[in-house]
Amino acid sequence: MKRVTNPDSGHHRRSGENYLITPEEITAYKRDGYIVIHDVLTETEMKTIDPWFDHFVAGKEADNMGRDFCDMSQPYGTPLEDFQLVNAMLPSKYRSELVNNIYHRVSQNIANQLYTAGEPAMDYEQFLAKRPNKANAEFSMHQDLGYWPKTANTWTATFSLALSDSDIENGCLQVVPGTNLEAELRSHRPKGAKEDDAAVSRDDSHTLVIDRKPTDEVVYLPVKRGSMTIHDERIVHGSGGNTSPKWRKTYVAAYRASETIAQERAMGFTHSHNDQVDWDEIVK
Numbered sequence: 549m550k551r552v553t554n555p556d557s558g559h560h561r562r563s564g565e566n567y568l569i570t571p572e573e574i575t576a577y578k579r580d581g582y583i584v585i586h587d588v589l590t591e592t593e594m595k596t597i598d599p600w601f602d603h604f605v606a607g608k609e610a611d612n613m614g615r616d617f618c619d620m621s622q623p624y625g626t627p628l629e630d631f632q633l634v635n636a637m638l639p640s641k642y643r644s645e646l647v648n649n650i651y652h653r654v655s656q657n658i659a660n661q662l663y664t665a666g667e668p669a670m671d672y673e674q675f676l677a678k679r680p681n682k683a684n685a686e687f688s689m690h691q692d693l694g695y696w697p698k699t700a701n702t703w704t705a706t707f708s709l710a711l712s713d714s715d716i717e718n719g720c721l722q723v724v725p726g727t728n729l730e731a732e733l734r735s736h737r738p739k740g741a742k743e744d745d746a747a748v749s750r751d752d753s754h755t756l757v758i759d760r761k762p763t764d765e766v767v768y769l770p771v772k773r774g775s776m777t778i779h780d781e782r783i784v785h786g787s788g789g790n791t792s793p794k795w796r797k798t799y800v801a802a803y804r805a806s807e808t809i810a811q812e813r814a815m816g817f818t819h820s821h822n823d824q825v826d827w828d829e830i831v832k
């Protein structure tokens with residue numbers, strides 16, 4: 549019997565903890581602001597992450613996490629039973645068992661290939677889970693840079709490892725390719741605020757939204773468990789609600805240049821929702 553190579557398969561690209569990215573993918577990442585890569589972690593590796601993901605998403609660490617355990621589609625203070633889009637920030641800060649896990653090691657290897665001009669390091673990570681049948685579990689469209697302080701070097705690669713298969717029905721990532729090349733960052737405001745509305749601040753709603761342009765053409769990025777998307781800091785992206793009876797589970801890890809991370813930390817910015825920073829002052 550002949551063996552047929554699946555052109556979408558990434559298995560052959562793994563060698564130890566290295567996953568080979570092609571020059572064409574690096575070009576596509578710079579041009580379009582994202583890539584999708586397949587079969588990055590094996591099922592055995594995924595199974596080492598699942599129990600921790602479920603542990604956090606069930607709220608088992610909530611007592612220690614403050615605002616780092618929240619719902620990204622609803623205001624702070626929403627009771628756990630009403631969560632739609634569960635967000636657990638910085639899981640390995642709260643459970644050291646996750647430090648330098650297999651996802652960190654493989655994504656670091658990929659980040660090193662994408663960013664050869666300097667030393668990328670993991671800046672932050674988060675677990676995101678959409679509960680089944682939660683049509684409002686939307687992650688509002690935004691550019692990641694709109695959330696972050698101004699730094700000299702903005703280079704970022706944000707990895708999103710699918711822990712469950714994701715598709716349009718359960719609210720997979722959606723992007724507007726090419727918006728990464730727009731000259732100006734779009735203006736962002738806290739969810740729930742009208743234009744120039746000071747009544748709703750970043751302290752009330754961590755989630756930011758942008759106004760869509762009529763020219764924005766959304767591309768959906770469905771991915772299978774073990775595969776991932778990578779997007780840059782300027783691409784307009786978000787995700788829709790979960791209208792399916794299945795969970796959508798994803799593990800985000802963002803890499804930035806080491807000196808950028810040092811600049812952020814000097815401003816008191818760690819990507820924790822508990823950071824005591826003056827948002828108006830540092831995000832300009």
Ligand SMILES: O=C(O)CCC(=O)C(=O)O
Pocket residue numbers: 676687692706708719720721785786787798800
């Ligand atoms: O995966 C999602 O639903 C959105 C995540 C996101 O916006 C991000 O990681 O920057």
